[in-house]
Amino acid sequence: MESLKKVKVRFAPSPTGSLHIGSVRTAFFNYLFAKSQKGEFILRIEDTDQKRFVQGAEEEILETLNWLTLEYSGEIVHQSERLKIYKEHVDLLIDKKIAFEKDGAVWVKVPEDKKLEWVDLVGNKKISFLGKDVDEFVILKSDGFPTYHLANVVDDHLMGITHVLRGEEWTTSTPKHLYLYECFGWEAPFFAHLPIILGADKSKLSKRHGAKSALDYRSDGYIKEGLLNFLALLGWNPGGDKEQMSLEEMISLFKIEDVNTANSIFDVKKLEWLNSVWIRSLESKDLENRLKDFYPKNNEVTKLLDSSSSNIIIKAAASRMRVLWDFEKLVDINKERVFTNEEKEIAKSLLEFLVNDLGDSDWQDEKFLAALKNFSKEKNVPFKIIYFLLSGKEQGIGLLELNQIYKKDFFVNNLNSE
RNA sequence: GCCGCCAUCGUCUAGUGGUCUAGGACGCAACCUUCUCAAGGUUGAGAUCGCGGGUCCGACUCCCGCUGGCGGUACCA
Numbered sequence: 001m002e003s004l005k006k007v008k009v010r011f012a013p014s015p016t017g018s019l020h021i022g023s024v025r026t027a028f029f030n031y032l033f034a035k036s037q038k039g040e041f042i043l044r045i046e047d048t049d050q051k052r053f054v055q056g057a058e059e060e061i062l063e064t065l066n067w068l069t070l071e072y073s074g075e076i077v078h079q080s081e082r083l084k085i086y087k088e089h090v091d092l093l094i095d096k097k098i099a100f101e102k103d104g105a106v107w108v109k110v111p112e113d114k115k116l117e118w119v120d121l122v123g124n125k126k127i128s129f130l131g132k133d134v135d136e137f138v139i140l141k142s143d144g145f146p147t148y149h150l151a152n153v154v155d156d157h158l159m160g161i162t163h164v165l166r167g168e169e170w171t172t173s174t175p176k177h178l179y180l181y182e183c184f185g186w187e188a189p190f191f192a193h194l195p196i197i198l199g200a201d202k203s204k205l206s207k208r209h210g211a212k213s214a215l216d217y218r219s220d221g222y223i224k225e226g227l228l229n230f231l232a233l234l235g236w237n238p239g240g241d242k243e244q245m246s247l248e249e250m251i252s253l254f255k256i257e258d259v260n261t262a263n264s265i266f267d268v269k270k271l272e273w274l275n276s277v278w279i280r281s282l283e284s285k286d287l288e289n290r291l292k293d294f295y296p297k298n299n300e301v302t303k304l305l306d307s308s309s310s311n312i313i314i315k316a317a318a319s320r321m322r323v324l325w326d327f328e329k330l331v332d333i334n335k336e337r338v339f340t341n342e343e344k345e346i347a348k349s350l351l352e353f354l355v356n357d358l359g360d361s362d363w364q365d366e367k368f369l370a371a372l373k374n375f376s377k378e379k380n381v382p383f384k385i386i387y388f389l390l391s392g393k394e395q396g397i398g399l400l401e402l403n404q405i406y407k408k409d410f411f412v413n414n415l416n417s418e
Numbered sequence: 419g420c421c422g423c424c425a426u427c428g429u430c431u432a433g434u435g436g437u438c439u440a441g442g443a444c445g446c447a448a449c450c451u452u453c454u455c456a457a458g459g460u461u462g463a464g465a466u467c468g469c470g471g472g473u474c475c476g477a478c479u480c481c482c483g484c485u486g487g488c489g490g491u492a493c494c495a
Contacts, residue, residue: 012495014494048495049495051494052494103493127423128422130421135492143493145493147492147493148494148495168422168489170495172421172489193423195423195488203488204488230430233430240442243442243444260430262424263488263489264430265430269429270443280457319456320456322456330455330456368453383453383454387453391454393455394455396455397454398454
């Protein structure tokens with residue numbers, strides 16, 4: 001890379017809906033690249049399509065970046081406020097006879113024999129197009145707004161963008177952009193076209209085929225570390241066997257030449273796993289705060305988190321969660337189903353056994369466990385059944401934790417219930 | 419159709435001519451551990467590196483062709 005210019009990249013979403021996972025990945029790679037190069041990462045809102053404008057979309061974009069802590073620098077640029085600038089540049093091209101008017105719009109046609117090529121940073125390979133294969137395109141729409149092609153080039157140049165990292169769906173537009181740079185007499189930035197993230201059906205992840213927005217993943221109980229880590233691994237690999245990486249580690253390891261060329265499929269299972277790894281990695285106080293943010297007005301959960309037992313619960317739950325929603329299920333003390341007659345019989349004898357063995361006061365962990373083992377052995381009752389009768393659940397956090405949190409009465413109640 | 423990109427276990431990938439009878443991770447299976455379930459540990463199944471030609475003493479790695487997949491083909495981005 002010849003230039004010593006400070007790296008400056010941008011994330012340029014259009015406010016046409018919520019940010020889906022593919023866009024977030026693009027934003028993230030731009031961020032990683034900028035940070036790893038000690039460069040700048042800025043945000044530009046490409047609101048040049050009035051028809052597709054969605055109220056609140058920009059707020060959601062900001063909310064997403066904020067959640068994932070992908071901080072941009074400087075002011076947000078809105079293309080809709082720069083119409084005059086685009087118009088001036090369009091006029092420039094008209095004067096040069098490069099652009100022409102037709103049907104109320106301004107168009108550009110790349111000369112048939114014009115060769116447009118660049119070395120793409122992803123895969124470090126040369127990509128070239130011939131003018132004859134580049135469709136005639138609009139740069140200024142009849143409503144006075146520029147198209148992406150024009151606004152994008154003008155802004156990237158004016159804002160001093162050095163590297164354009166964008167999805168591979170843009171590679172067929174790049175010759176158009178290159179041509180515009182040339183016509184304006186500007187030096188083009190470096191281009192890196194990121195491979196596309198595909199859904200399970202192997203087609204591009206998009207809203208219409210049910211792709212969730214990044215914020216949907218937040219409400220599904222994924223934490224930012226898990227999602228970011230997973231996204232990074234889709235299409236990038238630092239080279240070794242390392243999987244779990246913090247944001248700082250990713251920044252220090254990130255190299256654009258390590259980005260893969262092939263598309264990848266979004267595997268929720270691996271996301272879940274990585275999320276669970278991250279949940280387990282959090283300090284329990286940190287996890288507690290995440291849970292409080294996640295369940296802001298859920299009385300049951302909030303009460304538990306504010307209680308003196310919260311630390312016990314969180315430690316017990318941490319290794320059993322894949323997403324934050326799992327916490328609710330784990331600590332839910334409502335019985336899952338009514339006992340069968342046979343189970344009632346066992347429950348009754350278990351209660352007698354325990355009361356006889358442990359007395360009426362609170363049950364001490366050691367003795368409690370010993371008693372359960374004895375009962376299991378003497379009556380030949382599998383521990384699985386004992387766990388179920390005592391906790392009211394097929395599975396969940398340990399009986400000793402339950403004993404610490406809810407005390408004896410909780411078990412007595414369960415064993416007595418109809 | 420045309421143009422472009424891509425091609426290693428089901429999935430994410432390591433691999434840059436010999437160390438690969440292809441390594442790791444997710445998922446799956448079994449076992450160990452164990453108060454249930456997780457977590458943790460061990461093991462296993464799973465890829466003749468899409469196919470066919472080259473180049474080379476030697477190809478997963480380089481070249482060509484084919485096939486397949488994906489993307490683009492809007493006064494959307």
